[in-house]
Amino acid sequence: MSTFEGIIKEIPGISVDRFDGKNLNSTAFFLSHCHSDHMSGLNTVSFQNKLITDNLTLYVSSVSAEILKRLYPEIQKNVQTLPVEQCSVVKVHNEWHVSVTCIPAGHCPGSVMFLFETNHGSRILYTGDFRINTEDITKFKCFYDKFNEVKPVDKIYLDTTFFSPLYSSLPKRQDSLDELCKLILNWTTLDPANCVKLDLRAKYGYEYAFKEIFAKCKMPVHVDQEKFNFYSLIPEMDECVTTNGNETQIHNCKFIQKDVCVFCNKDKLRIIRLSAFRWHGDDFTRGISEVDSEGVFYVCYSTHASYQEGRALINFLRPKDIHVCVKEPNNPDGNVAMEILIKKELDRVNRIEKKKVESTNKLFSIEQIGWGEPRKRSRKNEDSGGVLDSPPR
Ligand SMILES: [Zn+2]
Numbered sequence: 001m002s003t004f005e006g007i008i009k010e011i012p013g014i015s016v017d018r019f020d021g022k023n024l025n026s027t028a029f030f031l032s033h034c035h036s037d038h039m040s041g042l043n044t045v046s047f048q049n050k051l052i053t054d055n056l057t058l059y060v061s062s063v064s065a066e067i068l069k070r071l072y073p074e075i076q077k078n079v080q081t082l083p084v085e086q087c088s089v090v091k092v093h094n095e096w097h098v099s100v101t102c103i104p105a106g107h108c109p110g111s112v113m114f115l116f117e118t119n120h121g122s123r124i125l126y127t128g129d130f131r132i133n134t135e136d137i138t139k140f141k142c143f144y145d146k147f148n149e150v151k152p153v154d155k156i157y158l159d160t161t162f163f164s165p166l167y168s169s170l171p172k173r174q175d176s177l178d179e180l181c182k183l184i185l186n187w188t189t190l191d192p193a194n195c196v197k198l199d200l201r202a203k204y205g206y207e208y209a210f211k212e213i214f215a216k217c218k219m220p221v222h223v224d225q226e227k228f229n230f231y232s233l234i235p236e237m238d239e240c241v242t243t244n245g246n247e248t249q250i251h252n253c254k255f256i257q258k259d260v261c262v263f264c265n266k267d268k269l270r271i272i273r274l275s276a277f278r279w280h281g282d283d284f285t286r287g288i289s290e291v292d293s294e295g296v297f298y299v300c301y302s303t304h305a306s307y308q309e310g311r312a313l314i315n316f317l318r319p320k321d322i323h324v325c326v327k328e329p330n331n332p333d334g335n336v337a338m339e340i341l342i343k344k345e346l347d348r349v350n351r352i353e354k355k356k357v358e359s360t361n362k363l364f365s366i367e368q369i370g371w372g373e374p375r376k377r378s379r380k381n382e383d384s385g386g387v388l389d390s391p392p393r
């Protein structure tokens with residue numbers, strides 16, 4: 001859950017993913033993706049009036065623009081789509097412009113990271129929520145200069161949801177979703193009266209899961225009206241959810257009779273929970289799914305980067321500073337531990353930078369200082385074509 005307050009200190013006048021309080025003084029706005037914890041204030045009269053009366057712009061990806069158009073038609077003239085993986089120049093106020101490049105974040109449909117570059121020489125990456133395979137991070141052209149060298153980055157505003165050695169690695173989403181669909185089909189094909197209850201921790205954020213279920217199990221997921229209204233805003237999800245429980249054996253609705261949807265027989269119910277938290281500290285030797293003594297199934301699934309994926313991003317970009325965007329409001333000790341981890345990462349990458357300057361002639365081994373493969377500073381001369389296997393497709 002994002003706790004970022006919206007202000008990018010290094011670029012006065014812009015706000016990202018927060019639209020209330022002091023953000024109302026900003027003159028250009030950015031939204032990384034349409035999840036409610038990144039949209040605080042966006043629905044308020046004060047923000048929307050400010051956009052309209054001051055003729056200001058909210059910059060988003062094309063999928064997010066489509067969602068916002070359905071959600072808030074009154075501000076659609078102030079919503080502008082940014083192309084993906086292309087640099088756009090955005091006016092912040094009269095004498096101040098900033099270049100911004102949207103990078104696919106692989107978190108949900110339309111989710112992007114923003115790479116901001118100012119003519120004052122700051123370069124800032126705001127990740128929003130992201131999940132990108134470690135090997136894909138080096139594929140984005142916007143991270144390289146004209147000499148094919150990785151551009152120096154001053155600061156990363158980082159999704160730290162799973163930035164902890166407890167979540168060192170997480171299964172690839174495609175593997176998790178294959179497992180989920182297998183568990184669903186094993187049960188639903190056994191008897192047409194069998195039903196699956198998807199017991200999901202968060203209210204939203206299962207776009208890819210529902211899409212994959214529809215593609216593989218050929219059934220929509222029964223959801224309540226509120227969730228239907230949200231998911232059906234996303235153009236590519238039109239058929240993946242339904243409010244008619246009779247139409248499907250898969251349910252993520254409000255479970256009316258105690259724990260069971262009225263369309264399900266509780267004696268013919270398989271409960272499946274999607275979560276990554278249950279696996280903390282685990283190396284997945286016991287698999288990416290399991291069943292407990294009550295017969296409830298669990299599948300490890302994450303739309304946020306694992307610790308290794310977060311570190312791979314840091315290792316590649318070697319920022320001078322990192323801002324933690326996900327703090328736990330009720331866990332001060334956890335937040336201190338997070339700051340210590342982040343400091344360690346910064347020390348590590350800064351040592352690498354220092355070492356690079358000291359030894360200009362010989363290629364050093366990063367392994368000598370205890371971390372993985374040496375990073376290729378130069379981009380391979382290959383066309384990535386923008387094809388990423390990070391988000392399941
Ligand atoms: Zn999100």
Ligand SMILES: [Zn+2]
Binds near residue numbers: 222245250251253263
């Ligand atoms: Zn139902």
